[in-house]
Amino acid sequence: MKFAVIVFPGSNCDRDMLYAITDALQEEAHFVWHSESDLSSYDAILLPGGFSYGDYLRSGAMSSTSPIMRAVKEEAGKGKPVLGVCNGFQILLEAGLLPGAMLANENLSFICRNIPVRVEQNDTLFTNAFDQKEDIILPIAHGDGNYYCDDATYQSLVEHDQIVFTYPSNPNGSVHDIAGICNEQGNVLGMMPHPERAVEALLGSTDGLKIFQSILTNWREAHVLNT
Numbered sequence: 001m002k003f004a005v006i007v008f009p010g011s012n013c014d015r016d017m018l019y020a021i022t023d024a025l026q027e028e029a030h031f032v033w034h035s036e037s038d039l040s041s042y043d044a045i046l047l048p049g050g051f052s053y054g055d056y057l058r059s060g061a062m063s064s065t066s067p068i069m070r071a072v073k074e075e076a077g078k079g080k081p082v083l084g085v086c087n088g089f090q091i092l093l094e095a096g097l098l099p100g101a102m103l104a105n106e107n108l109s110f111i112c113r114n115i116p117v118r119v120e121q122n123d124t125l126f127t128n129a130f131d132q133k134e135d136i137i138l139p140i141a142h143g144d145g146n147y148y149c150d151d152a153t154y155q156s157l158v159e160h161d162q163i164v165f166t167y168p169s170n171p172n173g174s175v176h177d178i179a180g181i182c183n184e185q186g187n188v189l190g191m192m193p194h195p196e197r198a199v200e201a202l203l204g205s206t207d208g209l210k211i212f213q214s215i216l217t218n219w220r221e222a223h224v225l226n227t
């Protein structure tokens, strides 16, 4: 399976993301600079964390207009997996690929620590390796992780099973404890916690690896086992 890791000016989790795929998952991954415009040769697209464009204007706002985002939308429309982590989630929100917006953390501080994250939906292509309602440990590292959406959007997220991760103990004020959501089709996921920082025991948790393994299992079922 071939993964693209999109690199924006100011991304800083891009190498961790590449390492998670090549060394931990043992699959193929390549950096793709944000000014590129074609992602058709990739099977999955990863938007890593960081401070793209220094978080100026709003986190993710400037990156959401990068040329590569047209290609991300195109491939997402074909049903390919798109995963945005932290700043990647912020970019997906600003690009309109996911509903809602990100606000500054309630305590106005940058928070960096390992926390429990609850898997609310294990029947997605990103979470099939987990148990339903399983609590896992993942690192968070953000200043703008306070997810917000209005009531109508929240009802729609609930109705379509789009709330994939929540915080059992909310660290940032996020509405309804939301830590990660997917689109209605289920192939675009944005999450604030960092799975790429939890892919081997040395890092304190291997729970993040299961997200990448889920993507791989889903892809193999569709592309390898049936051929």
Ligand SMILES: NC(=O)CC[C@H](N)C(=O)O
Residues within 6 Å of the ligand: 013, 048, 049, 050, 051, 052, 055, 059, 085, 086, 087, 088, 141, 142, 143, 144, 145
């Ligand atoms: N680790 C990250 O991706 C940081 C995200 C973002 N720029 C913030 O601090 O909110």
